[in-house]
Amino acid sequence: MRKIRLRINGDLYERDVRESKTLLHFLREDVGLTGTKEGCGAGECGACTVFMNGETVNSCLVLAVEADGADLQTIEGETAEDGSLSAVQQAFARHHAVQCGFCTPGMIMTVKDLLQRKPKPTREEVIHGIESNFCRCTGYQQIVEAVLDVTGQLPDSEKEGLKYV
Amino acid sequence: MYETIPADELKTVGRKSPRVDAYEKLTGHAPYVSDMVVSGMLYAAVKQSPHARARIRSIDTSRARELPGVRAVVTGAELDYRVGLYVVDKGILARDEVRHFGEAVAAVAADTLMIAQQAVRLIEVDYELLDPVLHPLKALEKDAPLVHPRLGDYSYMEAAFTPVPGTNIANHTKIRKGDVEKAFAEAEWIIERQYTNPSVQHVPMETHVAIVRWQPNDEVTIWSSAQSPFTLRNLFCTAMKLPHRNVRVIVPYVGGGFGGKAGIGIEPLVAVLSRLSGGRAVKLTASREQEFSLLPCRSQLTYRIKTGVSADGRITGQHMTMYWDSGAYADYAVNVTRASAYSAAGPYEIPNAWVDAYTIYTNKPFGTAYRGFGHVEFHWGIERHMDLVAKVIGMDPVEFRRRNTLKAGCRSLTGELIRENTGSVDKCLDAVCASINYGSLTKQEKERQKRTGMKIGKGVACFHKAPAMPPFTATAVILKMNEDGTVTANLALTDYGQGSYTAIGQIIAERLGFAVEKVKVAFDCDTDREPYDWQTVASKGLILSGNAAILAAEDLLARAYDVASQALRCNQIDLAHDGEKIYVKHHPESAVTFRQMAVGFAYPNGNGIGGPLIGVGRYIAQGLSHLDKATGQGNPALDWTYGAHGMIVEVNEKTGEYNILKVGSAFDVGKVVNPDSVRGQAIGGMMQGLGTAVCEGYIYDEAGHLLNPSFTDNKIPTSVDMPLEIECMVVETAQIDGPYGARGVGEHPMIGVAAALGNCLQQATEAEITHMPMRFEDVWRAIQKREPVDNWITKSPYGSCKSSPQVQGHHPELGC
Known part of the structure; x- marks a missing residue:
């Protein structure tokens, strides 16, 4: 000991x-x-x-x-003292970037690290930035969208999401 | 139910709504069983077999028992129990014989995990090695060793399954429709080929974990990362011969399941350790390696398809044989076999069909449910085969599909009549074709080909799936009004990530006419508190629990109206309500709030009426039947969800490397309850399907040792494996008996992905690939027209895929 x-x-x-x-x-x-x-x-x-x-x-x-x-x-x-969610957490909530939630804490840490190093990452940089973290549920897309949204870079064309045909 | 309400009249259903579990999960506060500690808790470790098949001569546990801190040691010799979902064929620990690499042979409970692990190392097992049977086709040979020589003595669910004692066949499901031989005799072409895939692992991010406390008075509490608390309790009580009232199963948050946590797993073993420890709670957390070897996987499939086609491109008859490799135990694999048999042809009308589907025991880790329940595996075959047939008859693969898709008026393999409201595979197919600009390359795509030197291919795959469940599957929801007029819903359907609770909360809010924020769907399922639900599987949760939720909301409102009509001294027919109150329609100022009635209405003088407002909703699947055992005819399907994937892939013809440029997916979901949740399931499932298609699979050596039980050697997709572009589309053909017209879509996005990829690769390069996953080296070999390498069982006598099809008919290019 x-x-x-x-x-x-x-x-x-x-x-x-x-x-x-x-x-x-x-x-x-x-x-x-x-x-x-x-x-x-x-x-x-x-x-x-x-x-x-x-x-x-x-x-x-x-x-x-x-x-x-x-x-x-x-x-x-990660949360503020009053329990309110950080900008990254809020974006994850907004984009349903959480499913089972088990990878989520580690993923949020990795995203924070990415945003500290690159405050305005491109889509490509986000994808490579979270490569270290497995998520079996989401397929990563909504996580990538959440990160781009935090930095105000989510293209309008992607905001609608589901297409009704 | 309420499927005809127009979208613009719905206030909550169909609209964006945040996940009900987002805060807990985003902050790390959500409690999973792996996070839990119970007072006095011991830790368990398991001794696993290093052999695929061996007789246990003896087990020496004396040194383990002497280690300070060890509280219990158990071997199979002491446990005369048999556990099984459909065929009761499994011991809690191996007894006398081990049947697969990694099987549990002994276990320890100790004060710390380190002591437990050390004790396990001190257990010595004397094995007599036996020849394992590893390949399912070899297991069918006459002199094959029997994995379960006493199969004839096991009990099993007789209404659904047919084991064949004296063989390795755990189940044989038959579908017989029309006259296949006559159809073949009259066909212009007959095309036959075989398609294969290895076993794969579900990979929930939280491994299987259970804490069990078996008190000396036989009251048992189980905390488990299980999908189906009531089925777990039922199987546990049956195996342990305990009354159901004695056993309580609690399921808090679960870190993914995908079918791998659907039934019963490590719980009985942890329970006996607790009993042997004098009633102290014991926790067992599977390691990642144990997820691959101790716990079940998805079955390997060998699928042989023989198709007769008319001159105008219509399938006239189809003969289908499925060899499902169940591994050492039957578990869900027998029902995967059954469900796959009745869906075997994909979403196409086959007027004359013959299906033999076998579940085969081998000496490998056993197969269970996995998202798609067999449909991912056999759609790989059927949708690759559709492209092959189209090529042989000289027709475009999409056109060939369109001529044969199930439409209103068609009959399924089991004779079920398909109706307009069943859904539309054609609309899904049209949508994905438009999404990928099927049939030609755009200017940009042509320029990209020039720039990269890679060839671009486009392909599609269609699919269908119905829930595989007993015809009388039932569930219930209890809705309780709180003192402030908010409501709390209790149900035993679990939400391990799918988003079911969010959707059910929206459905309740819609039916009550309340804001969604006023509805809580309670986590932590507890069989002592929640009403019954069969299992959380099969994409049936939204329909069955959604309907029960509507009925619970109606029951609650009926009780509130009863109280309000007394309080307001009027007829119920003259009452209406909003999110706060019930009021008299022609005197709206005459009103009583829900808050006033929530736990009983009190008159000014103190007299009370009513009591706590509680609504109960019960729902049971309707109009379904068992299948006739000789012909497979009957009505097994609660609903059919149809869909299609279209894909654009670029391939380097010299190396076999490829990139997925776009996936467009469409699903006929009946009605979207929550667009973000549907999209989450759609993309998550598609990516899990890509894992299966691109890289995942169990690899064994010839002795049956699993060679790749880790993330280093068994890769799953990461973010860099995402297609460059993903388009998710929905068709809404309302399901009449679905809540607001909705049907399930949890499993479906994973189905057909592999075949769409295979079809793209073939379209771009002529590579004939019949085995998934399609690793770059497999694609390279196929482009080179080399025989594929079968290293899924190293040096297996059986090729895992024969790429050359057998064709009878007339096609100059194929020389026949």
């Missing part, structure tokens, strides 16, 4: 942690922040994406002890 001190969503935590424990399991089991999900445990699906010192990581591939002294942000830190 080793003692670690870190900041998560602005709050300070100090815990004794087993050296082999992943950051993902530390967040979910020791801290009780279960918004971050485990989809594969092998760094393949992106469901466990969180911010660590301003950059996204697969928290299943990081040991908790590696996060000693770090500044983390998880999905629980």
